Amino acid sequence: MAPARDSSSLLREAGLRATAARVALLNALCATHKPLKAAELRRSAGRGMDLVTVYRAMDALEKAGLAKRIGVDRTSASWEFAHRAHHHHLVCRGCGELEDVGECAVEGLEKRVLGKSKRFASVSDHSLEFFGTCRDCASAARAA
Amino acid sequence: MAPARDSSSLLREAGLRATAARVALLNALCATHKPLKAAELRRSAGRGMDLVTVYRAMDALEKAGLAKRIGVDRTSASWEFAHRAHHHHLVCRGCGELEDVGECAVEGLEKRVLGKSKRFASVSDHSLEFFGTCRDCASAARAA
DNA sequence: TCCCTATTGCAAATGACTTGCATAAGCATA
DNA sequence: TATGCTTATGCAAGTCATTTGCAATAGGGA
Numbered sequence: 001m002a003p004a005r006d007s008s009s010l011l012r013e014a015g016l017r018a019t020a021a022r023v024a025l026l027n028a029l030c031a032t033h034k035p036l037k038a039a040e041l042r043r044s045a046g047r048g049m050d051l052v053t054v055y056r057a058m059d060a061l062e063k064a065g066l067a068k069r070i071g072v073d074r075t076s077a078s079w080e081f082a083h084r085a086h087h088h089h090l091v092c093r094g095c096g097e098l099e100d101v102g103e104c105a106v107e108g109l110e111k112r113v114l115g116k117s118k119r120f121a122s123v124s125d126h127s128l129e130f131f132g133t134c135r136d137c138a139s140a141a142r143a144a
Numbered sequence: 145m146a147p148a149r150d151s152s153s154l155l156r157e158a159g160l161r162a163t164a165a166r167v168a169l170l171n172a173l174c175a176t177h178k179p180l181k182a183a184e185l186r187r188s189a190g191r192g193m194d195l196v197t198v199y200r201a202m203d204a205l206e207k208a209g210l211a212k213r214i215g216v217d218r219t220s221a222s223w224e225f226a227h228r229a230h231h232h233h234l235v236c237r238g239c240g241e242l243e244d245v246g247e248c249a250v251e252g253l254e255k256r257v258l259g260k261s262k263r264f265a266s267v268s269d270h271s272l273e274f275f276g277t278c279r280d281c282a283s284a285a286r287a288a
Numbered sequence: 289t290c291c292c293t294a295t296t297g298c299a300a301a302t303g304a305c306t307t308g309c310a311t312a313a314g315c316a317t318a
Numbered sequence: 319t320a321t322g323c324t325t326a327t328g329c330a331a332g333t334c335a336t337t338t339g340c341a342a343t344a345g346g347g348a
Binding site: 017018019020038039051052055056075076077 | 303304305306307313314315
């Protein structure tokens with residue numbers, strides 16, 4: 001999925017400088033339909049940028065609302081292009097492979113959840129992940 | 145919630161040695177209704193054990209099916225006693241405060257999700273977290 | 289009670305991510 | 319197009335949660 005307008009314009013419209021690193025990262029992000037980790041982003045962006053730059057740039061993209069951070073596991077973060085329909089993820093317990101799950105059956109549950117809580121003032125957001133085994137890991141396990 | 149039988153028996157039945165550290169951790173876990181982080185567990189267990197011991201013990205408890213690891217965010221893991229009804233969590237974006245959400249509206253969705261995937265062989269599990277702001281953080285933000 | 293083996297503590301390593309600082313681009317303006 | 323202020327970047331070093339190696343210690347079955 002290429003962005004509606006080129007990445008530089010998107011960046012500038014979001015109030016960010018259209019630097020080479022950010023453009024490359026945003027392109028990489030748009031080109032993929034699954035969340036990318038910092039190291040994958042650097043690889044996909046294809047110009048030897050520092051990992052630190054990836055983190056800082058993604059931080060900027062995130063604040064500007066162009067990228068969305070996915071907190072699937074506790075070992076490393078991933079990001080995906082933000083201008084996408086709300087959806088969830090399927091995660092492999094073996095290799096960490098990620099796949100999108102199109103539908104969201106949880107919309108509208110947030111209010112109910114908040115209503116039952118005494119300690120919370122608001123609920124803005126939710127995340128739903130399904131865990132399982134991808135075919136590769138399943139056959140690897142069978143072979144072992 | 146105290147365990148049905150004392151922690152030592154639970155451990156031994158699970159095939160683990162009932163060491164002082166594991167008993168203390170399991171007690172701490174059962175005494176709380178919310179997931180505890182490694183450092184909190186050490187504090188709650190109340191005997192100056194090494195943090196490394198907490199990690200190794202929780203790993204053992206987890207493998208034995210006595211504790212459940214919660215992967216809410218990417219900054220630190222939490223565990224809760226495993227013998228509890230399936231439920232989800234409400235997480236404060238400000239301070240990380242965690243609260244249980246009793247109901248699960250996602251049960252039964254797993255099969256449907258798996259059916260739509262081409263890359264996955266099985267789905268065993270899911271996690272659903274709601275994010276928001278707890279009252280403390282909300283009033284702190286108002287005051288600032 | 290003894291002995292073998294699992295577990296613990298300590299120290300050091302790892303891996304993801306962040307921070308400080310000097311240099312190198314952006315880009316608005318002249 | 320050249321200028322100059324400001325924001326980004328690279329590099330090196332630091333932080334934080336978690337893991338690993340190893341020697342010392344403590345369960346618990348015989």
